[in-house]
Amino acid sequence: MTTLPLISLRSVSRTYRTDGVAVTAVRNVSFDIAPGEIVAVMGPSGSGKSTLMNMIGLLDLPSEGAVHLEGANVAELSEDRRSSLRARSIGFVFQSYNLLARHSAIENVALPLVYCGISRRERLARAEQSLQAVGMLHRAHHFPRQLSGGEQQRVAIARALIASPLIVLADEPTGALDSRTGAEILALFAALNRAGQTIVMITHDPGIATQCRRTIRLHDGELVSDETIAELLPRRSVAS
Amino acid sequence: MTMLQGFQIALHALRLNPLRSFLTMLGIVIGVASIVTVFAIGSGAQLRLQEQIRSIGANVLMITPGAVYQGGVRLKDGSKLTMTEGDVQAILEQIPEIQAAAGSLAGTAQVIHEGKNWNTTINGTTSGHFMVRDWQLASGRYFSGAEETGAGKVVILGSTVARELFAPGDDPIGAQIRIMKVPLEIVGVLDRKGPAQDDVAFVPLSTAKLRFLGSASNINRDSVAYIIAKVAADGQMAGARAEIESLLRQRHRIPAGQEDDFKVQDPAAAMEAQQGAIRTVALLLVAIASVSLLVGGISIMNVMIVSVTERTREIGIRRALGGRMRDIRLQFLCEALVLCLLGGAIGVAGGITLSMTVARMAGWITSIDGEAIGLALAFSIATGLIFGFYPAHKASKLSPIEALKTE
Ligand SMILES: Nc1ncnc2c1ncn2[C@@H]1O[C@H](COP(=O)(O)OP(=O)(O)O)[C@@H](O)[C@H]1O
Ligand SMILES: [Mg+2]
Numbered sequence: 001m002t003t004l005p006l007i008s009l010r011s012v013s014r015t016y017r018t019d020g021v022a023v024t025a026v027r028n029v030s031f032d033i034a035p036g037e038i039v040a041v042m043g044p045s046g047s048g049k050s051t052l053m054n055m056i057g058l059l060d061l062p063s064e065g066a067v068h069l070e071g072a073n074v075a076e077l078s079e080d081r082r083s084s085l086r087a088r089s090i091g092f093v094f095q096s097y098n099l100l101a102r103h104s105a106i107e108n109v110a111l112p113l114v115y116c117g118i119s120r121r122e123r124l125a126r127a128e129q130s131l132q133a134v135g136m137l138h139r140a141h142h143f144p145r146q147l148s149g150g151e152q153q154r155v156a157i158a159r160a161l162i163a164s165p166l167i168v169l170a171d172e173p174t175g176a177l178d179s180r181t182g183a184e185i186l187a188l189f190a191a192l193n194r195a196g197q198t199i200v201m202i203t204h205d206p207g208i209a210t211q212c213r214r215t216i217r218l219h220d221g222e223l224v225s226d227e228t229i230a231e232l233l234p235r236r237s238v239a240s
Numbered sequence: 241m242t243m244l245q246g247f248q249i250a251l252h253a254l255r256l257n258p259l260r261s262f263l264t265m266l267g268i269v270i271g272v273a274s275i276v277t278v279f280a281i282g283s284g285a286q287l288r289l290q291e292q293i294r295s296i297g298a299n300v301l302m303i304t305p306g307a308v309y310q311g312g313v314r315l316k317d318g319s320k321l322t323m324t325e326g327d328v329q330a331i332l333e334q335i336p337e338i339q340a341a342a343g344s345l346a347g348t349a350q351v352i353h354e355g356k357n358w359n360t361t362i363n364g365t366t367s368g369h370f371m372v373r374d375w376q377l378a379s380g381r382y383f384s385g386a387e388e389t390g391a392g393k394v395v396i397l398g399s400t401v402a403r404e405l406f407a408p409g410d411d412p413i414g415a416q417i418r419i420m421k422v423p424l425e426i427v428g429v430l431d432r433k434g435p436a437q438d439d440v441a442f443v444p445l446s447t448a449k450l451r452f453l454g455s456a457s458n459i460n461r462d463s464v465a466y467i468i469a470k471v472a473a474d475g476q477m478a479g480a481r482a483e484i485e486s487l488l489r490q491r492h493r494i495p496a497g498q499e500d501d502f503k504v505q506d507p508a509a510a511m512e513a514q515q516g517a518i519r520t521v522a523l524l525l526v527a528i529a530s531v532s533l534l535v536g537g538i539s540i541m542n543v544m545i546v547s548v549t550e551r552t553r554e555i556g557i558r559r560a561l562g563g564r565m566r567d568i569r570l571q572f573l574c575e576a577l578v579l580c581l582l583g584g585a586i587g588v589a590g591g592i593t594l595s596m597t598v599a600r601m602a603g604w605i606t607s608i609d610g611e612a613i614g615l616a617l618a619f620s621i622a623t624g625l626i627f628g629f630y631p632a633h634k635a636s637k638l639s640p641i642e643a644l645k646t647e
Contacts, residue, residue, distance in 0.1 A: 059560060059640050080564045087562020098557050098644065102256050114241055115562035159561070 004071065005032035006166055006198055007056055011065035013221075014051050025051040027221040028065070033167070033200065038193040040209040041202045043218035049202045050171055052218070056200060057090050057169045058082040070166070087115040091160025093170035097152040099144040099159075106131060106140040109159045116163060130158040134188060150181035157188060161197075168192070170201040174208065186211060241567040246574035253547075253575055254582075261579060264543045267536020268583030268623060269590060272616045274529035276591025279612035281598060282522030284605040286515055291434040293511045297373040299474055301481060303327075303467040303488070306503045321463040322501040325445070327491060328467050332368075334487060337480040339472050342368035343464030345448050351441055352418045353405040360401050361440045362419060364448020370430075372470040380413045380428030383444050387427075391446040395419070396428040398440040419443070422451045477506060533619055536583065537627035544576055544631035555635055556643025569636035576628020577621065584620030588613050 014026040026048040033039060033056075041049050054060035055067050058074055067074050069089070074082060091112075092098075099108045109130050110123040118126075131137040134154040144152055153173060160168050170189070174182030186208055193199050201212065209215050214228040254261040296302075305322045328343045344365040351358050363369075367382040378399065387394050397405075397412060406412045412426045424443065432438055443452075449461065471480040481504050488502050548555070555568055563571075592608055599606040 054641055083562055083564040086560060092560050100554055100557060112561040114245060115564070115567060
C-alpha cells in the first residue's frame, strides 16, 4: 500500500504499576491505520481496548514502543502540542457521551474550537453545521438532560466532528443505547466513513463489528487478529 | 484559550450557583467594606484636624491655666483662672517675637434675633484675637478701642451664627441681637474658617466681664481663661515659648522647683501629633480588616478545591477535547479572580454606603478617596491570585484519563 498511514503503532506496550504490582494492559501491539478506514476494535472486557484507544488519542503514552501520528512520534511532542492535536486532529466519542451538563447542545459541540482559538461567532456557526450533519440542529439550545441517550450521542458525535479531525475515536459508542438507537448511531458512523472520515470504534457487539471492513481483536492485551472483510469473507465461507 | 474566554467560562460557572458564589465572596466583601470604611472615616478625621490646625492660624501659642495648690492640695488643672489681662499685656510688650496676643473668656449662651434663636459659644476677647488667628471679616468691622475698654454693647458673629439668625439676603450689620437679655449691635461678620470654628459670637472682653459675668464673684476682675499669642516666624516658636514661661513664672511668683500654674502649648503641633495617632489607629484597623480578607481568601480557596473535585469529569472532558494544562489553570484562576473582584466591588459599594451612614448618624466627616478604593481592589485581586492558584494548579495537574473515569 502506498498511502502513508495516519496512525501507526510499533510494538506498543502499556504497563500500569500500582502498589508494586505491574499490570500490562497492552502488550507488543503493532498495526497501521490508513486514511479513510473504519476499524472495529474487539475483545473481552479488560483486554486493553480503552488503553489502546487512549494512546491512539494522545491521552496516554506507551511504556514501550511508539505511536506515530502522520509520521510523528507522539511521545516526542510536548504535552501542550499533544493537547492542540487533540483539539484539531482527534474527535472523541465516549460510551457515556460526556457532554457538559450545564451547557447547551450547541455550546458542547463548539467546545473543542475554544481550544483552537476560534472566535465565538465562528464557533457557533460551525457548531450549527456540525449539528446539522448529525440531524440535531433543531435541538441546538437544549441541555443534555433534555435529550435522550441517542440524541446525546449524536450531539457528542457532532462535537467530535467539529474541528474536521483526522480521526474519530469512539469507545463503545453504542454501549449505553438500546439496539435500535445503537443501530442508528452505527449507521451515522457508516455514513461518515463513506464520506471519507477515518474512524476507530471499540465495541464488543459482533453485529456492529461485521459492519466495519476491518476488525482488530485483542485478548489479554495482545493482538490476536487483524482482518479486513476481504480476508474475512473467504475464511467464513471455508468455515461454513 | 484567552483571558476573556476564561472570564466568560468563569461567569457562566458562577451564575449556575449564585448563592454559593455569594457566600464564597462574603469574606472578601466584609474585608473590603471594612477597609474602605476605615479609610473613609480615618481620612475624614484627618481632614477635620487639618481644618482645625488651619483655623488656629500659623505659629500660634496657647496659654491655659495649670496646676494650682491650695493649702498644699493640688487642684485639677484649669480649675482656677490663673492668667490675667496684665499677663497678656506683659507678653505683648516684653517678648519681641510676639506679634499679637489676646486673652479670652468663653461660655455658651442663647443668641436671639427677632423670632430666631441659636445656642452658641460666646467668646469675650480683644481685636488681637482675630490678628493671632488671621481671621478676616466677611463684612463690617472689628471692635473699636472705645468698645474694648468701655464694655461696648457690640458683637461680631461667626458665619454659622449669622446664617442661623438671618435670611440669606438680610444684612446682619447694624442689627440688634440679645445675649442673656443684653441687647448688642452686630458690627461684623467673620469669614468662614470651617464648620467647627464658625459657630461662635465674639464680644469685647470687658463686655463679657461686666455684662455677662458681673455677678460671678469667683472671677477676678482681671482674669482671662486662656491667652493666644502669635509668634513672628516658625523658627522662633521654641524660643518664644521659653520666654513666655519664664516671664509668667516671674509674674506669678512661682518659686524654683514648684510646678507652673499655667501651660504653654503649641496647638498645631499637638494636633499634628494627634493626626499621627489617627493614622496609626487607622492602619491598625486596616490590618484587622485584612484578616477578614485573609479569611475570605481561605474560604475562596476552600470552595475552589471543592469545585475542582466536583468538576473533575468536566476537567477530563476539556482536556480530552484539547484543553491544555494552562487552559484549565486559567479557567479556575479566572473563577477565583471573578469571585474576588465581584466581592471587592460589592465591598467597595458596601463600604461607601456604610461610611456615609456612619457619617450621617455620628455627624463625622468622612472622605472616600480613589486611593483607598484602588488599594482595596488591589488587595482583592491579590487574594484571588494567591488563594486561587493552588486549586487551579491542582485542576491542571489532573490526569485526563483518570478525570474521565470519575463519576
Ligand atoms: N489506571 C490503571 N491502573 C491500573 N490498571 C489499569 C488502569 N487502567 C486499566 N487498567 C487495567 O488494564 C487492563 C485493560 O483495561 P482497559 O484498557 O480499560 O480494558 P477494556 O477497555 O478492554 O475493558 C485491565 O486489566 C485494567 O484493570
Ligand atoms: Mg474499555
